[in-house]
Amino acid sequence: MPRGRYSLHDPHDHTPLGEEHFQCAPGPSGWRYVSRTFTPSGNPSGTVDLALDDLGRPLRLELRTADWQIRGAALEGVTWVRTDPTGEQATEGSVRAPAFTGTSPAFLVATARLLRLQPGSPAVRIRLVAFTEPVLAPRTVDQSWALVDSEAHTTDNGPLVVDTYQVSALDTGEQHTVHLAGDVVLAAPGIELEELETPPSSFS
Incomplete structure (x- = not known):
C-alpha cells in the first residue's frame, strides 16, 4: 500500500x-486512493476519497474543501x-463523460x-x-492522452516501470508530460512526489 506526500504548486508560476x-x-x-490536503502554512484544507472499479471507472468520489464538498460516481456518464x-x-x-479529474494526483x-x-x-x-x-x-474538459514511453528501472525492490504520457488540453492545445510508476505520480505539472514510504503498486 503506497503511502507518501506530494507537494503541489501552480504549474505556470510555481506558487506553492x-x-x-x-x-x-x-x-x-x-483501486482506492485517500488523502488529506494542506495549505502552504500547514493547515488542513480538504480531503480526497476516490474508488475505481476493475475497469478504472469511478465507483465513488468524495472531495471536500473548507466550504464545499462533492459526491460523485459513474452513472449514465x-x-x-x-x-x-x-x-x-x-x-x-x-x-x-467516463470519469472525473481535478488537482489531485489521484486523477492522473x-x-x-x-x-x-x-x-x-x-x-x-x-x-x-x-x-x-x-x-x-464543475467544468467539462477534453483531453488527449498518449503513452509515449514505458521503461523499466532497476531498484532495490525489483524493476520499476515508469510510464511517460503526453497529455494535451484540446481547448487550448497546451501539452504537458506525466510520469507514472504504477499507482504513483512521479512528476507532472504542478505535482512533485516528495516522500514515498513503500513502492508503488502495479496494475494487472
Missing part, C-alpha cells in the same frame, strides 16, 4: 499550493452532487488506468469533468 498526504492500494474490486457543509446549497450535475492515475494505453499506440481523446478548487465548481 500546499501538500497532499496520501495512501492508495489495489483491491479485489479495483458521471453524476455528482455539489453542496456546502449545511446542505442548503446542494446542486446536482450529470455529463456524458485514474485516467491512465481507465485508458490502458499501449506504448506507441495513437493518442486517445477523453472527456472529463473537472472540479476546480477551492469552490469545486
